[in-house]
Amino acid sequence: MENAFVIEFPTVETGELIVNNFGYSLTKPCHKYGPAVRNFYLIHYIIEGEGQFFVDHHCYNLKKGQGFLIEPDYQTVYMSDAANPWTYVWVGFSGRKAKDILNSIGIRQDCPVFTCKADRHPEQYVFDMLGHNSAHADDQYRQMAMLYLFFSCLASAHINPAEKDTGNNIYITHAIRYIQNHYSEPMQIDEIARYVGLNRSYLSTLFKKHTGLSPLKYLQTFRLTKAAHLLSMTTLSVASIAFSCGYQEPESFHKIFRKTTGLSPTEYRKREQAKTDSSRQKMYPPTL
Secondary structure (H helix, E strand, O other), rough: EEEEEEOOOOOOOOOOEEEEEEEEEEOOOOOEEEEEEOOOOEEEEEEEEEEEEEEEOOEEEEEEEEEEEEEOOEEEEEOOOOOOEEEEEEEEEEEEHHHHHHHHHHEOOOOEEEEEOOOOOOOHHHEEEHOOOOOHHHHHHHHHHHHHHHHHHHHHOOHHHHHHOOOOOOHHHHHHHHHHHHHOOOOOOHHHHHHHOOOOOHHHHHHHHOOOOHHHHHHHHHHHHHHHHHHHHOOOOHHHHHOOOOOOHHHHHHHHHHHHHHOOOHHHHHHHHHHHHHHHHHHHOOOE
């Protein structure tokens, strides 16, 4: 569980830099988010407490003053500590300049963790955004200014690629990238094993050791999180989404989606769209 305040905006694919969402969260012990996949960049910064961030086969143990980047289309999990749960702010953004900005800062998928200097407080800019979240032009420009000030703190942060778990394994890295690049195609675990040059049994052993999941379970989870995202963010038909996520028969997609989420794809879409509509009504109440 968590106490969170979130501002969401519709995802826009065009433009140089767009704010997608931002928020603040006070989590309960062992609160877990994910596995999830997003279609925009997302940066979390820890104000208090500790937790863990999992991406690919890496585990990062993080604490106050640190943060992490989530890139689009990467499956991630993060969880607050049992004894000292974290409180954090986050900013989601996209646009043509987003990747170049992150590259200039030095934060990227293979080095997603940073530590801010003690005298820098990027959370203040997120709180300012939360305090000025209307659709008026002055607030929109202010949010963009705060985003750049947020980046300015990160630009002076310490980026340490050695902070990741020492359980790094090149075979699992290649296997995960293969799944992420080919999840929309029919795929067998033997095919992944051949690609990385291992037999299926040994690949499964390594995969379980480094990710906690079997290769098949990872593939299924990645496909379902992508499908859930498409259901909530697009108007594509359920059949089209099933096919684009690697399910050749819509019936099998319906079955596994309901088994996993407790809802049919159509029910899930209606629920998520109702949440979005409710959020927009709260943000932009009708005027008389």
